[in-house]
Amino acid sequence: xxxxxxxxxxxxxxxxxxxxxxxxxxxxxxxxxxxxxxxxxxxxxxxxxxxxxxxxxxxxxxxxxxxxxxxxxxxxxxxxxxxxxxxxxxxxxxxxxxxxxxxxxxxxxxxxxxxxxxxxxxxxxxxxxxxxxxxxxxxxxxxxxxxxxxxxxxxxxxxxxxxxxxxxxxxxxxxxxxxxxxxxxxxxxxxxxxxxxxxxxxxxxxxxxxxxxxxxxxxxxxxxxxxxxxxxxxxxxxxxxxx
Numbered sequence: 001x002x003x004x005x006x007x008x009x010x011x012x013x014x015x016x017x018x019x020x021x022x023x024x025x026x027x028x029x030x031x032x033x034x035x036x037x038x039x040x041x042x043x044x045x046x047x048x049x050x051x052x053x054x055x056x057x058x059x060x061x062x063x064x065x066x067x068x069x070x071x072x073x074x075x076x077x078x079x080x081x082x083x084x085x086x087x088x089x090x091x092x093x094x095x096x097x098x099x100x101x102x103x104x105x106x107x108x109x110x111x112x113x114x115x116x117x118x119x120x121x122x123x124x125x126x127x128x129x130x131x132x133x134x135x136x137x138x139x140x141x142x143x144x145x146x147x148x149x150x151x152x153x154x155x156x157x158x159x160x161x162x163x164x165x166x167x168x169x170x171x172x173x174x175x176x177x178x179x180x181x182x183x184x185x186x187x188x189x190x191x192x193x194x195x196x197x198x199x200x201x202x203x204x205x206x207x208x209x210x211x212x213x214x215x216x217x218x219x220x221x222x223x224x225x226x227x228x229x230x231x232x233x234x235x236x237x238x239x240x241x242x243x
Contacts, residue, residue: 139170
């Protein structure tokens with residue numbers, strides 16, 4: 001039987017199937033969050049049976065993400081970590097895009113699972129756990145400072161507290177260096193897309209664009225692109241190629 005990147009092809013088939021199933025489960029989770037209902041409740045399940053549908057896009061996207069994760073990390077703890085994170089990132093993207101809010105329950109879930117991996121990595125290498133802990137402090141801290149300064153200057157929140165909580169939780173998955181890269185990358189992507197939207201739609205500068213999707217896009221890029229490549233790319237951009 002064939003192997004792809006030293007992993008048996010049957011693992012890719014199994015992972016793709018699992019990713020598809022979880023992709024459809026994201027549809028159920030989002031319905032619960034958007035209707036402010038408990039995830040594990042009869043009411044949510046009944047509503048899902050009435051309003052829910054097979055979401056082929058979510059099935060395909062999550063299945064492809066799982067295949068790419070397997071190729072990138074093989075069968076490892078990192079693979080398990082990001083397989084758990086990916087559906088939550090997709091959910092955060094969709095919900096924030098639709099209602100401009102990242103639910104506290106979703107952020108808390110990401111944070112709690114991040115803590116579990118923090119302790120698991122502590123048994124393997126304490127330095128990894130320390131790096132993840134610093135990532136949490138840096139991720140939440142950077143965005144909290146931006147929010148507070150933006151509030152003082154503009155008289156309103158520069159971004160929602162949901163974004164601050166999300167970045168703190170993601171720090172537990174990415175660590176210090178990567179969460180800083182995610183922060184810079186998210187603002188860069190956000191600036192480019194926001195300018196493009198305003199030009200195309202000719203909307204005013206007061207139009208609110210949720211920042212959560214940019215964080216998610218930056219996080220996905222950081223999962224698959226090594227830190228050294230991203231760091232070099234960002235340095236070339238901000239130094240106008242002089243780095």
